[in-house]
Amino acid sequence: MPVIAPMPAARPAQLPSQREGAERSMAAGTTVDHLTETYRAHYRSLLGLAALLLDDTASCEDVVQEAFIRVHSARSRVREPEKTLAYLRQTVVNLSRSALRRRILGLKLLSKPMPDMASAEEGAYDQLERDALIKAMRGLQRRQREVLVLRYFADMTEAQVAETLGISLGSVKAYGSRGIAALRVVMEAQA
Numbered sequence: 001m002p003v004i005a006p007m008p009a010a011r012p013a014q015l016p017s018q019r020e021g022a023e024r025s026m027a028a029g030t031t032v033d034h035l036t037e038t039y040r041a042h043y044r045s046l047l048g049l050a051a052l053l054l055d056d057t058a059s060c061e062d063v064v065q066e067a068f069i070r071v072h073s074a075r076s077r078v079r080e081p082e083k084t085l086a087y088l089r090q091t092v093v094n095l096s097r098s099a100l101r102r103r104i105l106g107l108k109l110l111s112k113p114m115p116d117m118a119s120a121e122e123g124a125y126d127q128l129e130r131d132a133l134i135k136a137m138r139g140l141q142r143r144q145r146e147v148l149v150l151r152y153f154a155d156m157t158e159a160q161v162a163e164t165l166g167i168s169l170g171s172v173k174a175y176g177s178r179g180i181a182a183l184r185v186v187m188e189a190q191a
Helices: 009-026 033-054 057-073 081-109 125-138 142-153 157-165 170-191
Strands: none
Touching: 009 033, 009 125, 033 081, 033 142, 057 081, 081 142, 081 157, 125 142, 125 170, 142 157, 157 170
């Protein structure tokens, strides 16, 4: 005759409630299917956002992939699935900042300066104009640059920029206005 060990009474009562809580939180959060659809629909735009904040394709791809991984692992905390893209944008901006910080630290630790990367083939007028704009953008304050990149290059509304950066709508307008004025002065001086 087989011996069946009795189950403690408290244990089965806790497991279903824990399971139900986990299922409820997953039901309230972003689903894997929704995140997959967001990936398909917005990967390129997020890659473009990262490209405007960083300067090499490999870093941009790494940042966007890491953003999707982080949002995927925290998808149960995204209560409103329509905000998934906003979380992804915020994560891309934050990861880009971190990548730039690491790069700046690496440059400080280098014993010799890096050579210029410009080549003779980059002599086209459009490339020169683009380089001048990028140089002028780098001369802006960090917030001004972030607002202008999100507003004009990522084609976000002022409200979306405010939500992404975690600042007020008035701050977005002020940083944008000051940034454009500073760009205009620099670009006109170069012309």
